[in-house]
Amino acid sequence: MSKNLQEYWKRNLSLMTVLLVIWALVSYGCSILFVDQLNAIRIGGFPLGFWFAQQGSEIVFVCLIFIYYFRMSKLDKEYDVHE
Amino acid sequence: MSILTWTYIMVGLTFGLYIFIAWASRVKDTKGFYVAGGGVPPIANGMATAADWMSAASFISMAGLISFLGYTGSIYLMGWTGGYVLLALLLAPYLRKFGKYTVPDFVGDRYYSNTARVVALICAIFVSLTYVAGQMRGVGIVFSRFLEVDVNTGVIIGMAIVFLYAGLGGMKGITWTQVAQYTVLIIAYLIPAVAISMQITGTPIPQIGFGSTITTGQHAGKYLLDTLDMLNKDLGFSAYTQPGAKSMLDVFCITLALMVGTAGLPHVIIRFYTVPSVKGARLSAGYALLFIAILYTTAPAVASFARYNMIDTINNKAYTEAPAWFKNWEKTGLIAWVDKNNDGIIQYRAGKPFVGKPKFSGKTGPHGERIVSNTLTDNPNELYIDRDIMVLANPEIANLPAWVVALVAAGGLAAALSTASGLLLVIASSISHDLYYRLINRQASEKQRLLLGRIMIGIAVGVAGYFGINPPGFVAQVVAFAFGLAASSFFPIIVLGIFSKRTNREGAIAGMMTGIVFTAAYIIYFKFMGGTKDQWFLGISPEGIGTIGMILNFVVTLLVSSMTKEPPAEIQELVDSIRTPRGAGAAVDH
Structure with missing residues (x-):
């Protein structure tokens, strides 16, 4: 693998890591581990932890995939590996 | 017009549409048959993936489950x-x-091993068969309630329709039919949800509605979720918005097993072979989840509305004054009432009213209710209500017009049929492509392989239909199996196959076997051999054990790989090549 491609792969991996950390934080963090603490905070009729579990996580998941798509499309062009 | 007439019209129209699409996209080659010619635009593939993924369970059962489970749902x-x-x-x-x-193609090629291919093949078939039996049952339930035909007749009609469009159009036919099915099912889900949200909270967006205040009735002015917390506590359930009986570790493990299992399910993965490029695959996953999330963020709202409506309209009401929907569903056996204290009033409380599913004696009681012969429990709850009816009965509970009820029936059928067809294709391609073409007869002609693919769909439809008509009692239990198995077998070795060049054949086979054997043994012991709750490993239920199986698979694969010879140079080059998008041609078969 050329040096350029190794760099491309590394940047892909670090982007992935960041997004997966967010993925884990909203679902396993906000919605499960810290649900009781967050439930003490309310937004309208929603206890926050409950909202993350039933709405917030799902919305964040969708955003994460689109962010990955846009960042990777840019990265592909930058390293000239796009189709 | 009556609900029945409307249902015939809606179901007739949508079925006509599916068959028309199948005819228009019928295929002549294996590439069209297995991967839709590789030319499906990402947005269409996203819709098809969403329909493929959202089964009768998502459409019919999920909101009902959440309705009864609250936060844990x-x-x-x-x-x-x-x-x-x-x-x-x-x-x-x-x-x-x-x-x-x-x-299995990926597993077999990446790990340069037909043993690995066969293990993957068996897992793919098992997971898909388990799943498809449940779908056929869903078709039967919708038919029997809404078209007033026998469940078995319903299953047979469903089988004929699926065979027509899957056999004719293969992946191409399935994909375009699924696009239509997604449209039908999402409209059918949203219309009643919006209407009910308006009725209860005055907000047209259900996602906001369930965090708003109730507008009319005795709880007017209070937040819906607060009211549910209170009602749940009063009736002896745990608070709706708070963690319930399951331990945090168990909730954690089940969620992870379901997530990883989803990512490892063959009928989901196979969908990403149909788009024209790598970029398209990334985008189409985004669209797929967006389309899924529209339903999945509406479902918890529907769940809370349904729970509120149900308690509000039937709890502490006299049976003789119960609304019409209550009696309609009682006829199907999905609702049953036993007047334990002989006051003629329906008391809904926590706990099971009697042991097992209702067995009707054929007689009616003093108020006209159907008598059950089950052994009664000694708690005060008098009401048996099947979770599955919450979505189907919702429009009736909310007094929506007949055409909405009919639309929901068409939506339920769309959800069940779209998933069934995707699964049947995986089964057919596993046998005709992975087993016959790759392992038995490499010389098979294009025409032979296409014919065999179609025959296999026919056989798979037959087997699925058989299980739909004679559901083995363990269908519900084995669904946990499907996710656990997908999580503990495919996911780790596919991920490592891409992200670790050092992972080799020996590691992958050892890892896959460890994951499957551990997970399967755990599930079989607790589901079929009478293992009890206090024996659970760290308090993890069989539904969540796939998580541990997956971790074991990762560890064993990495350990064994590091102790054995590294993969051949050409495999390492293959891994390099899949890491860069450029040069992704259409999917090929050899």
Whole structure:
């Protein structure tokens, strides 16, 4: 693998890591581990932890995939590996 | 017009549409048959993936489950959506670049081993068969309630329709039919949800509505979720918005097993072979989850509305004054009432009213209710209500017009049929492509392989239909199996196959076997051999054990790989090549 491609792969991996950390934080963090603490905070009729579990996580998941798509499309062009 | 007439019209129209699409997209070659010619636009593939993924369970059962489970029901919401992030980031683009037809293809080629291919093949068939039996049952339930035909007749009609469009159009036919089915099912889900949200909270957006205040009735002015917390506590359930009986570790493990299982399911993975490029695969995963999330964020709202409506309209009401929907569903056996204290009033409380599913004696009681012969429990609850009816009965509970009820029936059928067809294709391609063509007869002509693919769909439809008509009692139990197995077998070795060049044949086979054997043994012991709750490993239920199986698979694969010879140079080059998007041609078969 050329040096350029190794760099491309590394940047892909670090982007992935960041997004997966967010993925884990909203679902396993906000919605499960810290649900009781967050439930003490309310937004309208929603206890926050409950909202993350039933709405917030799902919305964040969708955003994460689109962010990955846009960042990777840019990265592909930058390293000239796009189709 | 009556509900029945409307249902015939809606179901007739949508079925006509599916068959028309199938005829218009019928295929002549194996590439069209297995991967839709590789030319499906990402947005269409996203819709098809969403329809493929959202089964009768998502459409019919999920909101009902959440309705009864409250917060704990979130395991399904997060578990069945979070997996798409893993798919989009870890699997889909690379598998698309790899560019073969099936999951066993990847496993067999990456690990240069027919043993690995066969293990993957068996897992793919088992997971898909388990799943498809449940779908056929869903078709039967919708038919029997809404078209007033026998469940078995319903299953047979469903089988004929699926065979027509899957056999004719293969993946191409399925994909375009699924686009239509997604449209039908999402409209059918949203219309009643919006109407009920308006009725209860005055807000047209259900996602906001269930966090708003109730507008009319005795609870007017209070937040809906607060009211549910209070009602639940009064009736002896745990608070709706708070963690319930399941331990935190168990909730954690079940959610993870469902997520990873989703990402490892062959009928989901196979969808990403149909788009034209790697970029398209990433985008189409985004669209898929967006389309899924529209339903999955509406479901918890529907769940809370349904729970409120149900308690409000029937609890502490006289049976003789119960609304019409109550008696309609009682006829189907999905609702049963036993007047334990002989006051003629329906008392809904926590706990089971009697042991097992209702067995009707054929007689009616003093108020006209159907008498059950089950052994009664000694708690005060008098009401048996099947979770599955919450979505189907919802429009009736909310007094929506007949055409909405009919639309929901058409939506339920769309959800069940779209998933069934996707699964049947996986089964057919596993046998005709992975087993026959790759392992038995490499010389098979294009025409022979296409014919065999169609015959296999026919056989798979037959088997699925048989299980739909004679459901084995363990269908519900084995669904946990499907996710656990997908999580503990496919996911780790596909991920490592892409992200670790050092992972070799020996590691993959050892890891896969460890994952499957551990997970299967655990589930079989607790589901079929009478293992009890206090024996659970760290308090993890069989539904969540796939998580531990997956971790074991990762560890064993890495350990064994590091102790054995590294993979041949050409495999390492293959891994390099799937990591860069450029040069992804259409999917190829050899």
